[in-house]
Amino acid sequence: MSAVNPRRPAVYVVVGAVLALGSLALTGPGATGAPPPPPAAASEPATPAPQCTEVRESLRPQGQLPAPGAMPAGSTMAAIAERGRLIAGVDQGKFLSGYRDPLTGGLDGSDIDIVRRIADAILGDPDRVQYVVLNIADRAAALERDQVDVVVNSFTVTCARQRTVEFSAPFMPAEQRLLVPLGSGIEEVADLGDRTVCTSVGSTTEIVLRDLGLQVSTLPGIPDCVLEMQRGRVAAVSSDDVILAGLAAQDPNTRVVGRTLASTRYAVGMRPDEPDLVRFVNGVLEEARADGSLAASNRRWYTGRLDPVPAPLPPVYRD
Template identity: 35%
Template sequence: MTPKDKRPRKRVRGWGGVAGMAVAVAATAALLPAALHQAPDEGKRRAPQTTHAAPAAATEECKDGQAAEASLKPDGGAKGDAVRRIQDRGQLIAGVDQNSYRWGYRATDGGLQGFDIDLARAIAKQILGDETKVVFRAIPTNQRIPALQQEKVDIVVRTMTINCDRLEDVDFSSEYFRGGQQVMAPKGSGIKGMDDLDGKTVCTAAGSTGEEALNKEVKGAKVLTVDNQLDCLVRVQVGEADAVVTDNALAAGQAAQDPSMSLEGDRFTDEPYGVAVKKGSDDLVKRINKVLADYRKGGDNSDWMKAYRKWLAADLPGIKAPPEPKYRD
C-alpha cells in the first residue's frame, strides 16, 4: 500500500475533483428548488450484484412480530395535520442529500438530481398535483431525524435505513430500496473486507448504520466520522483514512466517480430504505405509500424500474424488480 503521505490525490467525477467537491459539500442548509436532468453516462463500472432477498436473520421485529419495514397501507386520499400543512403551504419540503452520486447530487447547472430526487418529486405530485412544488433542503446524515422532529422538513428521502431504533423517533414509508453496509478501499490496498480493518482508520458518516456496525464489529479500527458520506471519499483521497464503510448503494456511486476505489468483500448487513416523516404523521405515510404502490406497478415497465435503469443500473446491476412492500396487520 502506498504510504499515506505519498498517496496521490485523485479527481472525482461530477465535482471537478477535491476542490470542487469541497465547494459542493459546503453549500448545504439552504432551501433550494431544483430542476431534474438526465444523469450523465459515467461508464459501465460493475459493482457486486445486489438482490432484494434479505437473510432471515437480518429482519428486525419491532413489536407484535411485525417486521421493522412493515408500514401503513396505502391511501391516496388520506388527510390529516401533516398533509394539510403541506397543502396549506403549497410546497413540500424534502430533506435530501446533495453529495450522493446517482441518489441525490448536483448537476452542472446546480440543480439536484437522482433516484431519491425523482421520488420526492413524485410525492409532491401526489399531494399537491404538481411535481415542481417541492423545495429541497440538503441535510447531513446525523440531522435527518432532528430535521423532521423540528419540522424543518416534511419528509426525508435520503437512502435512510428503516430500523427499530429509528422507529422510536420517526415513522417510515414502505421499503423502496434495499442495500447493505460494505467496505470500500483503494485498489491494491490489501483491504478485502471487514476482517482487514483492524488497526485501520475507517471513515463513515456520523449517525449512520455504518458507524453502528463499525463500533460493534471492528473493535480494533479507528472510526473517523464525517457529516456527509461523500466526505469519506475525500478523506481517503487525501490520505486521512484507509477505507470507507457505507451502504453499498452509495459506495457503488462513489467508486464510479473514482475508479481507483473498489467495493470489497460482501455486504454484511441488509438494510431497507424508506421515506421518513415526523412521528405520528400517519396520513402522510399513507399518501407516500400510495406513491410507492403506483411506482411498483407495471413489472419491467414500472416507474420504479425506469428510475432504477436511469440512475442505478450502471453501478448496481442485476436488480430485476423493486422490493415487495410489507404492511401492518
C-alpha cells in the same frame, strides 16, 4: 421552479435551568445562617428507558389514491396542496442518490425521483417542491420541528428512530460493503489484515466493523474517509453500497467490493401525528412499484455502478 432552502435547522440553547440553580445558591438556607437541612435519602436510580428491540412495519394505504388537486378535506395532503408546494428534506452531496447537478444547479438522484413522485401525486406537478438540505443528524429533528413534510435522504429505518419518526414501507435495500482503491488486492474484509478501514463516527457501520475485530478509524463523514484513503492513510472505506457507488462513480480509481457486512432499508420519513400522509405516500410507492418507475429509477442511477442494481422492496404493513 423548485425553491431551495439550504439552511440547516436552527439550534436553540436553554439557559434557564442554569440561572435557576444560581438563584437557589444565593437564597438557600446556608445564605441566611440557618443550619443546613439533613442530607436527603439516596434516591432510587432512574429506571432506564425500555430497549428498542423490534422494527415495526408501516401503515397500509387506504383505497385508491385521490386525484391530484382532490385531496380529502382536512387531510395533511390537502394542507400541502393549499400551501402549493411539498417541503422535502434531502441531501445535496450524495452523488446518484441526492446531489446538486453542477451543470443545472438543480437537485437530482434516486431520492429526488421519489420526492418528485410524491409532489406530482398531491399537486399534479413534480416541480412544486421546496427542498430543504439536511445533514444526517438533522433529519429527524426537522420532522419533529415541523420544518418539512417528508424526509427522503438515505433514511434508514431503525427501531430507535421510530420513537420520533413514522416511516413509509422501505423502497430500497442497502448493504454495508467496502470501497477500495483499484489494485489494492482487497476483495473482502479478511484481506485488510491489520490495515485500517474508515467510516463515519458514531454510525451503525462502525459497530459492525469493530465487532469484526477490524482496525477502525472514524471521521465526521464518508467523504472525509475517502480523502484519507486517497492519501494512503486508510486502506478502505465502509458504508452503504448505494453511497459507495456514488463515490466510486466520482473516483474511477476506486471500486465497491466484498460481501454484505450488514443490511438495511431506506424509507421516507414523516411525522407520527400525520398517519394519513404515511398511508398516502405508501400508496404512491405502491403505484411506482406497479408501473415499474421505481425499478427504472434504480436502473437509471445504479446500472454499471452497483452490482446488482438494488431492486425495489415489496411492501409489508402492520395493519
